Amino acid sequence: MTKSKPLPSLIAVIDIGTHKTVGLVGQIIDGKARMLSFSERRTEGVVKGTVVDLEKLHNCVHEAVNDLERVAQRGIEEVYLTIAGPSVAGERVKGFVAVPAHDGKVTARDFNEAMLSAKRLEPPAGRATILYMRQPTMLDGKSVENPVGLQGKRLEVNFWRVTMEEGNVRFRVNMINAMSIHVRDFILASHAAACALISEAEKQGGVLVVDFGAGTTDWILYFKGHILCAGSIPVGGEHLTNDLSVALRISRDTAEDLKVRFGSALHRETDANQTIWKDGDKGVGDQQFNRGTITQVAALRFQETLEFVRKDVLHQLEQIFPGHAVKLDQNFLPSGAILTGGTANLADAAEASTNVLGLPTRVGIPQFEKEAYRKPEYAGVIGMMKAAIEDAPPPVRRPQGTLAWLKDMFRF
Amino acid sequence: MNLFTRLRQFFSPRRDAFMGPADREWRQLIPQDVRRMPGDELGRKRAARSRLPLVLAVIFFATLGGIVWVSIDDTTAVVAGNGALRYKTDGFYPVPDLQRLVGQGKDGAAKDVAAIKADLEMDTQIASADVRRRGDGSLEIILRERKAVAKIASLPGSGPMVVRLVSPEGVQFSGAGYPSEAIRNLPEIIDYRTSGSGDKATIEGIEVAGPFLLAAQSAYPNLYREWSALSLRDCFGAQEDSPGSNLRVAVRRASQPADRPVLTEIVFSTANWRNELAILSRLDLDGLLRRPGITAPAYVLKLSIQNRTSARPVPEPRLVPATTR
Structure with missing residues (x-):
């Protein structure tokens, strides 16, 4: 018998980064997304992942939405947003339950009780809970995928809880609502990037995904198929540009141009012998630089940022496994590390990352139907689309108006 | 957040007390207020653009419906063969008389609608006649007759x-x-x-x-x-x-x-x-x-x-x- 096709649904995702705002609208047919429109705008009003001018950001996001709707020829009603940066924090929450059944079998009710007890823990003051991500469930100290029906005495449910400053969530929601669009959910930026880059086998083995963006560097660590921890460093590719600008006494635009063209994540002795020209025509106004200086500055900052990531990962792991000397090596994470984000385009980025993190690293390039978007900087938005499909069911049209209000009012 | 939770919170001495996981969940904390019409100019243009297909569709289907309605209007009788004449009256004016008036002119050519209208209105039984040529070449005549008292x-x-x-x-x-x-x-x-x-x-x-x-x-x-x-x-x-x-x-x-x-x-x-x-x-x-x-x-x-x-x-x-x- 032929399985009936589900109704096509529209999923819109927007990744608001420090450097650029990227949006994607896809139509979901038979569980797969078909791209309808793609939009990319230079983000304004965000510095190092922190919003400093809401009006500029609003206009920028609104322009992106406008582009998406115009190309897709469909109105956007709901949108998924990414969250990243210093205002986002994560922590591990646990819930326990003693299995009360006389035969020691875990029931669905026990499982729900354990989950509720984990979620009952209050988040820090002034922060809103954004999402809970499943971590391994333990039954008598053993990791199980689904404990229902198994025998045991102590059931432990773990979540990685992502929280965000309440004001930060509020202005994001209000900004999107002001465009007549509903925020369907938030997705952790690093998790979104990971969705586009890693396979289930890599997740099972253990992998570290580092999203080296313009303003922040977000990382997420998967272990035994689940997220183990995540974090964010408020340093990104723009810091490299800034360092070059200061070191070479040039404008930021010129520094960005030189970084992209001649920058490298590794400094080699031979670079000092090379002289490069800003414009290349050697005419009036053209400037010459020593390539060694550029690679030295860029590599130092790049490696320093990854060093911050390494220390942050180890710090988190010490909290999760207290008393265990966890080392960040291939024994712990056989799948190594994946570097993505715009700064991952820097030459020798994978090699430098391998040296700093102590893990075999590759640059993650997302698989996508359009070749033009198969670049590390688009891993976030492409992964968001995958995460939106996997983590949440396709949007369902709900009853609106008085009936919905009445239902909501009397909901227990 | 349902009514009873809201009431409990309203009468609670301490609003800040953590009332369970849902209390700090962003959806409960920040109720979404989606504006039907965005406030800025770009938003208004977007809204107008998003409604344009609907408006065009309504106009299209209304026009289509009108054409169909006119086409299948059974109150208008088709009196001549192959649908060449459609006739409607509020009285009793006989079809043969009408056909005689609509017939060919002196030169054998088909009469124009003004001539037919004038001929019809010459008859004192007819108060007014609406004569028009339809797109398919057929003639449509609608008569308003005088009322006999x-x-x-x-x-x-x-x-x-x-x-x-x-x-x-x-x-x-x-x-x-x-x-x-x-x-x-x-x-x-x-x-x-x-x-x-x-x-x-x-x-x-x-x-x-x-x-x-x-x-x-x-x-x-x-x-x-x-x-x-x-x-x-x-x-x-x-x-x-x-x-x-x-x-x-x-x-x-x-x-x-x-x-x-x-x-x-x-x-x-x-x-x-x-x-x-x-x-x-x-x-x-x-x-x-x-x-x-x-x-x-x-x-x-x-x-x-x-x-x-x-x-x-x-x-x-x-x-x-x-x-x-």
């Missing part, structure tokens, strides 16, 4: 008696297509004087009699059906307030019971017939004609007699024994 019979110098119908405006027409029963049931105008001849002949006093008959036909159809004739013998032109100016209506004898005296005539004044028609509709004529003291074989009901005992004259219907004219 009475008939007149005249005897020309030679030939049989001619019965013509009269409209409330006093226009006489042949009544082509009218069923014979409908013509028979119309009251006949008698004792009239005319000026002019043929279709242009004018009945003196029809300015009063026409509206009177139309009012009776539309507002008091049961009374009107019993009338066999309207005599304009005492109707002095259009001078409604002339003393003694009357509209004399003859009542059908066959419609009256045989066990009581017959009402032969009802007399209305030309000045006050509207009130008198209202009074007549409320009168129990049968009861009046069966009262003790009603001894004559036939009576005339005079509605125009007015009681002058008070300062203001009051209409006082009175039954008067009929006399032979």
Whole structure:
């Protein structure tokens, strides 16, 4: 018998980064997304992942939405947003339950009780809970995928809880609502990037995904198929540009141009012998630089940022496994590390990352139907689309108006 | 957050108390208020653009529906073969007469719509004609006919008696297509004087009699059906307030019971017939004609007699024994 096709649904995702705002609208047919429109705008009003001018950001996001709707020829009603940066924090929450059944079998009710007890823990003051991500469930100290029906005495449910400053969530929601669009959910930026880059086998083995963006560097660590921890460093590719600008006494635009063209994540002795020209025509106004200086500055900052990531990962792991000397090596994470984000385009980025993190690293390039978007900087938005499909069911049209209000009012 | 949770929070001494996982979940913490119309210009343009396909679709389907409705309008009869002529009337104008008028002109070519309209409106039975050529080349004719309220019979110098119908405006027409029963049931105008001849002949006093008959036909159809004739013998032109100016209506004898005296005539004044028609509709004529003291074989009901005992004259219907004219 032929399985009936589900109704096509529209999923819109927007990744608001420090450097650029990227949006994607896809139509979901038979569980797969078909791209309808793609939009990319230079983000304004965000510095190092922190919003400093809401009006500029609003206009920028609104322009992106406008582009998406115009190309897709469909109105956007709901949108998924990414969250990243210093205002986002994560922590591990646990819930326990003693299995009360006389035969020691875990029931669905026990499982729900354990989950509720984990979620009952209050988040820090002034922060809103954004999402809970499943971590391994333990039954008598053993990791199980689904404990229902198994025998045991102590059931432990773990979540990685992502929280965000309440004001930060509020202005994001209000900004999107002001465009007549509903925020369907938030997705952790690093998790979104990971969705586009890693396979289930890599997740099972253990992998570290580092999203080296313009303003922040977000990382997420998967272990035994689940997220183990995540974090964010408020340093990104723009810091490299800034360092070059200061070191070479040039404008930021010129520094960005030189970084992209001649920058490298590794400094080699031979670079000092090379002289490069800003414009290349050697005419009036053209400037010459020593390539060694550029690679030295860029590599130092790049490696320093990854060093911050390494220390942050180890710090988190010490909290999760207290008393265990966890080392960040291939024994712990056989799948190594994946570097993505715009700064991952820097030459020798994978090699430098391998040296700093102590893990075999590759640059993650997302698989996508359009070749033009198969670049590390688009891993976030492409992964968001995958995460939106996997983590949440396709949007369902709900009853609106008085009936919905009445239902909501009397909901227990 | 349901009503009971809200109430509990409202009466709670400490709002900040953590009330479970849902309390700090962003969806509960920040209720979404999606504006139907964005505030800024870009948003308004977006909203207008997103509604444009809907508006265009509505216009398209409304137009389509209109075309279909007009096409399948069954009130318009297709009278000519292969749908060349579509005809609709509010009266009885016969199709053969119409086809004769629509037929080819003197030079054998098809008439234009203005010529057909003029030809149709030449006939006094037709008040107005709407003639148009449709997209498929067929002709559509919609007629508005004059309403007949009475008939007149005249005897020309030679030939049989001619019965013509009269409209409330006093226009006489042949009544082509009218069923014979409908013509028979119309009251006949008698004792009239005319000026002019043929279709242009004018009945003196029809300015009063026409509206009177139309009012009776539309507002008091049961009374009107019993009338066999309207005599304009005492109707002095259009001078409604002339003393003694009357509209004399003859009542059908066959419609009256045989066990009581017959009402032969009802007399209305030309000045006050509207009130008198209202009074007549409320009168129990049968009861009046069966009262003790009603001894004559036939009576005339005079509605125009007015009681002058008070300062203001009051209409006082009175039954008067009929006399032979």
